[in-house]
Amino acid sequence: MVAVPSPNLPTGISGIHSARDLGSVRRGGANQSFRNEAGPYTHLWEFLGYLPRRKAAVDGLVEVFLRELNPVFDAVYEPTFWAHYNKFWDRKYGEDDMDAVDLRWLSLLFIVLAFGELLVCPQPCSIEQQRESEESSLHFFWASRKAVVVSPTFSGESPDLVRAGILISRYLLHLKRIPESWLTQSFAVRMAQAQGMHIDGKGWGLPRKVLEIKRRLWASLYYLDRTTSLALGRPYTINDKHCTPMDISNIWVDDVDAEAAEAAQPLSMDQPTRVTYLVFQQHLSRISGRIHDECFNLTPGAARATYDKVIAFDEALQDWSRTLPSYFALKRTDYSLDELHPYLVWHRLYLHSAYHFIRVTLHRSYVLLPSITDRYKASREACIASACADLTARLTLHQPSMADRIRFNVAAHSLFNSALVLGVIAVRDPRSERTQAILEDLRAFCAKQNEDPWTNQFELAEIKVVELCIASVNRSRRPSPVRQEADVPNAQHDVSSSRVVDGIGHNHEAASVMQTYNFEGLPYDDHDIRYDDEWLNTFFGQNRAFPEPTDLQTWEELLGTLESKR
Template sequence: MRDAPSYHGNSYFGHHSAAAFIGDTTPDLSSGIHVGYSHRTHLGGSTQPFRSERGPYAQLWELLGSLPRRKAIVDKLVRLVLIQLNDTFDAVHEETFMRHYEEFWDRKAGCDDLDNLNLRWLSVLFIILAFGELLDCPQPCSVEAQRDCEDSSLHFYWSARKSLVIAPSFYGESPDLTRADILITRYLIYTKRISESWLTGSFAVRMAQAQGMHVDGEHLRLPKKVIETRRRLWSQLYFLDISIALALGRPNSINEKHCVSRELDNIWVDDLSNEEAAVAQPLDPQTCPTPTTLLIFQHRLARIIAQIYDMQFVASATSDPSAAYDAVLRLEDDLQRWAGSLPSYFSLVPNHRLDQQYAYLRWHRQYLHSAFHFARITLHRTFLFRPSITNRFQTSRDACISSACADLKIKLSLHSPTMADRVEAHVGAHQLSNSALILGIITVQSLHGPQTDAILSDLQSYCYQQSNDSWLNEYGLAETRVVELCIVRAMQARQTAGLSQDAVLPSVSSRSAVLLRSDPASTGTATSTYEPFGPSHAANKQMGHCPSQISTDVQSWSFNDFPELTDFTYWEGLIDNLSGLASSHDG
């Protein structure tokens, strides 16, 4: 079999398990770099060059050629990640990683030693280098230096993706590949490439399932240290899988009916031997934080998110979505109970007393808070504009404003960050949440709301911060552009209604101010109409969002359909309809 000892003994969750049930034996699968090659290729013909593009080593030579030539450079990047990110991310077991690292650099040059090269571990090294390249970029830096840093980081990222795809074909699955894919998914969340992260997260789930991680280790009588390590990996995958699926409105990969899982114990086993881990007692998460504590409360929240996910799809298929509102209120109660169960150091109104002792608490707290607000906004946004003469849906409106403002506060709190702060901040769930856009749409729809002035002021600050962030990519710029459009439409409608904007105008970004003061006929923005087959139609169709199937009529828009922010034509049409509807109500 393909060298996957992580399941139990010398077996893995696959054909060996099936053979055991039917009482028969199963032949071992061939392993290593020669899998899939003919006998002649395996032996190597006299006319075949050692580095032949058709030979079994071609892929390895290409991957090894992607590494820097100087080991000192690799040492520096690895050290940066282990020191600055590892405790926060639970990225790798440092002792094991460094043992493989030294073995890799101590290997002998030649064919025989390439046979023993751990290609699965190489994917972990490459994604570590991708993060390390970001951390190594000095702040502030020139545009050219930043571009070089981003290009180098992407180079290592693609090498990690390539080795991740190749390795299972040669050697089967392993925890290293699962860890690498989790880190790759986090990297994509950092860059706001959420659609791609859905693919890599699904791939990670399949590799974990192939190793039996969906079955708790206690049922397999595994050592305690292995049990807790597998639980941590599965917990991370479960949260990423369901939260990304909810953010995109796509199917998730994990079916809980096919899983036998248990909650993690609040114990950090990485520093313990197998014997010590077997007798170690869990700590009280209310008073004794460990790096595992985040995963305990995150997993509890993920189970609520899974219910929100199921409810959203049921509501979208129901002719009367209002009938599901009782379920929304029950889930809101579940979210509030979860928030009330948080320890004081993770509370929504936190006690920072332990932050100096445990540096990772700051970021773990932010991850939980942003995930809570993301779940709450997604739960309630369907009913944000639902009409009711009795104000039945006011709870959803208040919840959306409250959580969107809290999430926006988290985003605005990042001032002049170091690269480590930037990376740690931008792998959280707030990358999945469009809190600024939610607030922007609320201001367009509620021109006279008691909080409209304050929301507009904060949105302008957010757009200014985003527009002046040199690290912002095209996805972040697309969000900023849509939020600025909301600000402009709200201000134009308020000016038309005779409301003074003197206190608001100075903080508008230059692009928004130009749009605001320009004649709508000359700019073409205020009178633009929604074109269902505009330039972005093809791109959105590939992403599963077809604008022609999503109405921009606010009366029928339920927020279940949330297309890519890069589809500016769609959002422009929707916001124009919203501003027109609000103006007619004011009139």
């Protein structure tokens, strides 16, 4: 058998992957395939069937995406996109010109149309209009996911596949389907690595415009990979040891020609561009990766044995926050440039949301740990401050447009983390004065989500878990005389008076949330705790990741255990 030479197998689309050849094998050499109406272009006819018949309908969806989301997302490089778009619609109809259809670019078009379908839905809308909008959007979403998987078989990799993968991941974040987003990000990372995006192109002599675009794509992937993996407690895909360092420059050269791009110089951080937030997001992502490696590995007891390291990472996060320019600052934010640069409102939100999410994740393992010396007070107060600031951002979003809703939701994957930390703290200490303030905000959050007609099943599962926490606290609180209303901190403050830009209320209160709720200096009694921290592995695992909100039974058991151990 070793001496027998291997057979010569056919290659390419017309070879072993061809439906015609596979059909011949099945029929023992018959010349007709089971499906020969399109020949080698069967896959293209299938994907073209997902598109609307009228070009004007596609034009409208593309234009609304590029107008509403692309300035914030930086998802599509418009000159190249429009060149492919015009070439696609100018093609001849029939099999003779099917080679002109780039399935990789078509995957990007489909996910753009998926967002576009949501954007054109009127607000407010009827139940029928909402259902039709969601179904049409999912129709294009699934077409994009399928095209992303199939297209490398026929055409290899391209930047369009990376862009499509990033947009698909953001679409899933919008739907709160975070585990699926983790999978699609990994695929997009592989597509980028196959094209060498993990290596800085400066040493290759790439043109300045191409170099900056590739750096931005890689920075977006790096951030998604780090934060989503940290949120789920799963390994990330990008290994820093296999990448060359690359720093994003504060420069925007997409609107100039190649010669002007080569001569352009980076701007100071006092002059914001659409790239500025990526500079700080990249630094924050590196801190997030180190936290993932050193505090949430699978070595038993490693995270709890190095609390000093947790404090050091918190200081690193605080140092990062102090490097933010005034228009991105966490406190005493300068909003004067928002009118000139509308994208700053959302880029600021993304940076703040990521900071609070990483900080809460860093400290949440220690919220339930007992210490007679109150050793973990710093973690408890850090979780409260960041979780309240994050929750306040949600409560200040009033009657958003669909564009505002999507812009917000792609950064709101951390909100459940914040709401649950507050809920667990309340269950842990139900009789504290601050618990009343926490419950007020959590009730406001649940009421707001329940009244929102666009709340999906994943968000409803999150609300259910938060409501379980509220019910647990209510059961545990001892009857007490009714207090005067002025004596009870009211966390449900009037946010309608907040200054609003593009549907987002500027969080003037978040900077002083500790003073608003009077959390500082309140006693926290750990003397009656009768348990160690090993039981937490049952619910959070060795890397202390929260259970999925859809795992309602685990949350019920966790809250029941907390009640029994108080």
